[in-house]
Structure formats: C-alpha cells, structure tokens
Amino acid sequence: MRQYLGLIILAIVAAALAGMYFWMKDNADPDFTGRLYSLDSNDFIKEISLQNSYGKYLFIKADAVWKLKEPGDFHASRLKLSLLENALQDFRVNRKIDSELPEYGLEKPQITVEFTTNRNDKHKIEIGNLAPSKAQIYVKDVNTGDIFITDIGRTAQFDGSLTAYRGKEVFSINQDQISKLTYFKDGKKEIALEYLGPQNWKMTYPYSAPARFLEISEMVVNMRKWTSVGYPESLDGNYEKIGLKNPSEAIEITDATGKTQLIEFGNTEKGMIYARIGSQDDIVKLFDVDVDFSLFTPEQLLFVAPLRTAIENVSSITIESLQKSSTLQINHGQNPVTVTVDGVEISAEAFYSFFVKYIGLSANGFDQQNQPGEEFLRLKTTFLDGSTQSLNLRKRTDTSYFMDFQGENGYYINSDDVDQLVGRWDALLSQVP
Secondary structure (H helix, E strand, C coil): CHHHHHHHHHHHHHHHHHHHHHHHHHCCCHHHHCECCCCCCCCCEEEEEEEECCEEEEEEEECCEEEEEECCCEEECHHHHHHHHHHHHCCECCEEECCCCHHHCCCCCCEEEEEEECCCCEEEEEEEEECCCCCEEEEEECCCCEEEEEEHHHHHHHCCCHHHHECCECCCCCCCCEEEEEEEECCEEEEEEEEEECCEEEEEECCCEEECHHHHHHHHHHHCCCECCECCCCCCCCHHHHCCCCCCEEEEEEECCCCEEEEEEEEEECCEEEEECCCCCCEEEEEHHHCCCCCCCHHHHECCCCCCCCHHHEEEEEEECCCCEEEEEEECCCCCCEEEECCEEECHHHHHHHHHHHHCCCCCEECCCCCCCCEEEEEEEEECCCCEEEEEEEEEECCEEEEEECCECCEEEEHHHHHHHHHHHHHHHCCCC
C-alpha cells in the first residue's frame, strides 16, 4: 500500500485541481465576478467593431498597435484605443436584469460593440437607454442574451466621434531613433541624410559628404514637436483643393529598426498646413510655423571644413599665394599664446580674427562637371605632433574656388569667403615692418 501512496496523493491533487477549475469556470459568469468578460493574460482583443450615433468604426490591432480601418485608414489615438480596449477587457456590471423591457432601449441600441480575441472568440455588446437614476445604463450580452445594468462611465469610451478616435500623433515610426531623412521638392529628391552616430550626420544624396550636425539635430527636435491640431472637414477625394494631389514637399523618415514613413505637405490655410501622414485619406493639420524645410538643401547642410581645429593643437600656419608667402608661428610657452610672423609678434586680436576665418573655411557645394584651374592659394596647418593638414584653392569660376585636400577636389567654396581670409592675412602683414 505504501508503494502506491505517492500515486494516490497525485490523484487526489489532480482531482482537487480539476474541481477548482470547473468551480471557477462555473462561477465566471457576471453574477459572480461582476465582470461581463474575463479574458486571461494569454488572450487579448485583436479587433473591435463599433457603431454609435457618430458612425461605424473598425479597429484592428497589428504588431501591438491599433489601426483605425473604417470609415477610413487612419492613425488611431493610442490613448483612446487603450481606454477602449481596457473598458472591454474589464467591463464591469452592477447586476443582472431578469427580463427585457422596451424602455431599456435594447431593441434599437444606441451603441453596438463587437470584438474578437486572439483565440477568435467573438463577443457582442448592445448598449441601450439610461436607467431612471441617469447614472446607470442598460447593456446586453448578445451572445448569451443576458441583460445587465452598469454605471454610465463604463460605456463612455464607446460613444466617441471620428475625431476622438483618430490619433494626434503624427509619427508611426520611432521619432526618438531617426536614422535617415530624405526630403523631396515637387516630387524630386533634393537631399538625403543618414545618422552615423553621436554628432555624426552624413549627406548621401545628391553626393556623399559630411553634414552639419547641429542644424540637423535642431530640425529633428522641431519635427518631434509635430502634433495634429485638426483634420480636413470634408475631402470627397478632392486632394487638389488642399494641395495634396501633387504635394509640393515631402519628407521620408526612417527609424533605427528600418521602419519608414512618408509625410507629404500641401496647402497652408489659416496658419495651418495640410499633411498626409499615412494612407491617402490619413490627412491632418499641423501648425505652419512648426514646419520649416528651408535648411533642407545640400548647400545649407554640407559641412566640409578641412582646416577646422583648435589653437591648442597648432604649431604653425603657412599661407602662400603667387605673390607672397607667410608662416605664422604659435608660441604655446606663453600664457596667453603669442604669434610671430618673420620673428615679429603680431596682436592677438588680428591673429584670432584671421584664425577664426582660416579654420572656418567650409565648402559651399560640390561640382562633378568642371575641372580645377590654376592654383590661387595654399594653406597648411602644422600640428604640435608634427603632422600637417593642407588645403589648396584652385580656380573654378569667377566667383568660386575648388578645394583640393586629401585627394578630394570636387568641393568648392565661394570667393567671398576666400577674399575675407586674404583681407585678414593682409591685415596681419601690415604689422610686420
């Protein structure tokens, strides 16, 4: 007998668990639990169909995100759909009504809610009139035919308009991890940018080059502020009316996971601009002042400054033209540092005026068509460790020079910037007898 004791105990435990299961199942009805439905942690709502006085709506959950599919394909409000989902998962009732009366308003319900769970269980609720207390309302579980009374607040999420269920969020990608930006003007790609790491953006179109980190970062921060402030009152397929038949501007945004979203921009009206953020009809209004693409040009965002450095690293600077040559020696043994030209110390004010312009020489564009002409100016920085960085300026046009450095010769700089550098060089030399 003793040898079967373990098996007997297991049998008793199994029977107890089975009994508990059936007891819990039998007592899962609303009269016992106070809830219309009891969904376990492995079951979740994947589809909701809702009809109320404002219209009919269909919500579908995909990849843990709710989408509004009817009456149009729109972004859904994350907050509103979360509240709607929670209201169904934890739909509490006060008490059961034994019979149905006409005054309950359930023959022609004000609201009908249907939902499907992950296990393909389908449920349907009808919501009728207010109870005499005006604080409660009659509801019917269509599957069972049971009628209940519940607090009116538990049905509030089912009586929304299209505006209430549409999301104010503009982005469907992760706006905190933007990895690529592509800007289009009149349907033509103007510039493409890629994030390579902290303080490192690269221009990948119309040519490959470093891009200005601060300016792009500021643009990204401003974009994150975009939020819907309204919707078109009536479209009827007339996208030309709001400038979205052929959008004048568009931006394609990619996040770190590779998910991409295209946002197209139309007309401006009363301080707001129309923007299509998803499907053909998923159109919102944004504040016009928040949308600024003036910096989205290669000329504005190109950042090629080959001589950029800090004075603490520099031993000397040599600048040569066809007519003259000068070497500026930086003496770090003094505090503050002193600078000499041909053994003559020059004023710190004149030197730093020159130095700021020298290290700030930056490309204004890229030219793949023309060839560099005769040399105009040679610039060389010698660093404290003995290494050097050189930049040669060669004729491009009457108003620009090619920048020749480290094998690169397609970038060019406007002659105005070079003329200012030469002017400050001349001001330095005026101090040398």
